[in-house]
Amino acid sequence: MVMNQLKDFLKQYNIGAKSVIVIGVSGGPDSMALAHSFVSIKEEYEFKIIIAHVDHMFRGQESLDDLEYVKNWCHLNNVHFEGGRINVNKYIEETGLSSQQAARDCRYHFFDEIMQKHQADYLALGHHGEDQIETILMRLVRGSSSIGYAGMREKRPFSTGEIIRPFLELRKHDLISYCHEKNIIPRKDPSNEKDVYTRNRFRHHVLPFIFDENPTAQKRFQQFSRQQLDDELYLMELTEGIMNTVIKNKQKQAVTIDVEQFLKVPISLQRRCIQLILEYVYLHIPKGLTQGHLNSILTLLQSEKTTWELNLPEGLLVVRSYNECVFTFEQTNVKYYTISVNEPGIYELPNGFSIKVELNNQCLEPKNDTFICSVKDVSFPLVIRNRKNGDRMSLKGMNGSKKLKDIFIDEKMKQSLRDEWPIITDSQNNILWVPFVKKSAFERNFSTDESLIAIQVVSKSF
Incomplete structure (x- = not known):
């Protein structure tokens, strides 16, 4: 059964003759069956085989004995051996x-080094059908991406080549039986018996029930895995095709999307749009990022709220401002300023605005970039500043006053601009003008003999 499965897999996935194959071997029955079956056909397929073993140094002499066991087996079978000892406990202290x-991180890093050293085509791993069932169930319970629910792939890119898992349709007892037939006495890892690990709890308490219901359930799960993967890859292809209509701006670790265009996309592709954006802005998807975060983004984008912020792991900020939503690690450091205006001149603000103030200039007519008021209507000095909580202004052509916050909302000003936008007041804190946004009732019809103040925006690189 094991040999037939291996040869069928090699044919199905076009694993060519003369391939260089690194085999990850722990010394347990799964990996020993994998190593022996590959070595048995290496002459037939002209494979170059390298056995790679990692001692995680968790179990002292016992794990060192595992390394020596695999090394000796390779010597007896004339197979190239690569062994490594890694202080994983130290790595745990450094990373948490x-x-x-x-x-796993240390093991795959070692495998990557061996793949590069030998310019290998494949890394073969001994995961079997029960491992696959555990993986799928664990991801369903804790949450994962759509492609994550497919479990482990039979073949995927890695290092200089690809990872292959030929035994995902077999059960563990198939591999144990193979070892008995070939007089292989594998090593045992006692940690596999401990319920302290989530995977072990699924293995000991859930899988027996599943196999009581269907002794070949691993084949059903593997069929589900393939179908899920095929469907997901196709949907991701569709998603990539529509991303150019959704993304307005794309920079290193920063993406801006058009919310209106995004909401026109079918919901199944919306989820994948967010997934692709997160994969782009994060150099590596953090462990703390969950399906719940993705769902929160979708819920907020589909809500009636047009301005909001959402903090994600490792400092990623998602900010919606009306029809734009930005995914960025750049935190806005607001430049606060208060500038007193006691005489005519040009006043440069720290946010890129330049404001020109002139007196007794009656030739200017009110324009969008200019505000004119009478000297007698205001108290000096004038002040140019950021907005403050509670700011209100009396609007030109309206009775009463209105909150500045509401004015910004009505004018659909981006959230990121509001805190640094210039507000021009007199010394009594009467808001005279919010440039390009609203003018106050202090701009009126003037008599020909009034002394006037003209305030003009002469540059804006904000």
């Missing part, structure tokens, strides 16, 4: 990762 995740 769980023991299993830390061990």
Whole structure:
């Protein structure tokens, strides 16, 4: 059964003759069956085989004995051996990762080094059907991406080539039986018996029920995995095709989308749009990023709220401002300023505005970039500043006053601009003008003998 499965896999995935194959071997029955079956056909397929073993140094002499066991087996079978000892406990202290995740990171880093050293085509791993069931169920329970729900791939890119997993349709007892037939006495890892690990709890308490219902359930799960992967890859292809209509601006680790265009996309592709954006802005997707975060983004984008912020792991900020939504790591550092205007001149603001103030200039007519008022209507000095909580202004042509916050909302000013936009007041804190936004009731019809103040925006690189 094992040999037939391996040869069928090699044919299905076009694993060519003369390939260089690194095999990850722990010394347990799964990986030993994998190593022996590959070595058995290496002459037939002209494979170059390298056995790679990692000692995680968790179990002292016992794990060192595992390394020696695999090394000796390779010597007896005339197979090239690459072994490594990695202090995973030290790596855990440095990173704060769980023991299993830390061990996985270190192990795959070692495999990557061996792949590059030998310019290998494939890294073969001994995961079997029960491992696949555990992986799919764990991801369904804790949450994952759509492609994550497919579980482990039979073949995927890695290092200088690809990872292959030929045994995902087999059960563990198939591999144990193969070892018995070939007089292989594999090593045992006692940690596999401990319920302290989530995977072990699924293995010991959930899988027996599943196999009682269907002794070949691993084949059904593997069929689901392939279908899920095929569907997901197709949907991602569709999503990539419509991204150019959704993205307005794309920079390194920063993306701006058009919300209106985004909401026209079918919901199944909306989810994948967000997934692609997150994969782009994050150099590496953090472990703390969950499906719940993605759902929160979608819910907020589909809500009636047109301005909001959402903080994601590792400092990523998602900010919606009306029809734009920005994914960025750049935190806005507001430039606060208060400038007193006691005489005519040009006043440069720290945010890129330049404001020109003139007196007794009656030749200017009110324009969008200019505000004119009477000297007798205001108290000096004038002040140019940022907005403050509670700011209100009396609008030209209207009775009463209105909150500045509401004015910004009505004018659909971007959230990122509001805190630094210039507000021009007199010394009594009467707001005279919010450039390009609103003019106050202080701009009126003037008599020909009034002394006037003309305030003009002469440059704006904001």
